[in-house]
Amino acid sequence: MELQPHFALMASYNQWMNAKVYDTASKLSTTELAEERGAYFGSIFGTLNHIVVADTLWLKRFASHPSSTTTLAVMVALPTPARLDQVMFDDLDGLKAHRQWLDSVIINWIAALTDEDLETILSYQNMKGVPAIRSFSSLILHFFNHQTHHRGQITTLLSQAGLDIEVTDLLALIPDEAGSQ
Known part of the structure; x- marks a missing residue:
């Protein structure tokens, strides 16, 4: 089974959902975005920041993979977040x-990966310096799953704030194959 098209779909879904989340969140005031709502990262804004922190950490790790040194070179220059709850930006627009x-x-990086790249391993260290060696494709799967997990929390928080983000299912981006049979 070819993995790359599935990861390309996940990258598109990630981009689509982030646009929906941010567009919906922009309807709230700064105070409402920062309001403590009992989520793991406190507020809608705190959770949005966390996703950026985690994506930055993972993309910096992925940049060390031989297949990604060119496409993720821009990530190497970024500062490494020190904490999972670090505030990367203090305003929604930024x-x-x-x-x-x-x-x-992410879209460009995934587009450049081959199935051969995805069948390799990645050696990295977590934030505590603990080394790990894991399947590259499984780590990418985790990367996208982590985003989805926290966006799900945000959509719940937005709903509790009276905002409907509408359709969030990956199914919305999967083409209907009825005409191809």
Whole structure:
């Protein structure tokens, strides 16, 4: 089974959902975005920041993989977040602009990967310096799953704030194959 098309779909889904989340979140005031809502990262804004932190950490790790040194070279220059709850940007507009840039980096990186690249391993260290050696494709799967997990929390928080983000299913981006049979 070819993995690359599935990861390309996930990268597109990631970009699509982030745009929906940020567009919906922009309807809230700064105070409402920062309001403590009992989520793991506190607020809608805190959770949005966390996703950027985690994506930055993982993309910096992925940049060390031989297949990614060119496509993720831009990530190497970024500062490494010190904490999972670090505030990368203190305003939604700045965070949104960075999110859009990250999503473009992700799309281009995934497009450049081959199935052969995905069948390799990645050696990295977690934030505590503990070394790990894991399947590259499984780590990328984790990367996309992590984003989906926290966006799900955000959509719940947005709903509790009275905002409907509408369709969030990956199914919305999977082409209907009825005409090809």
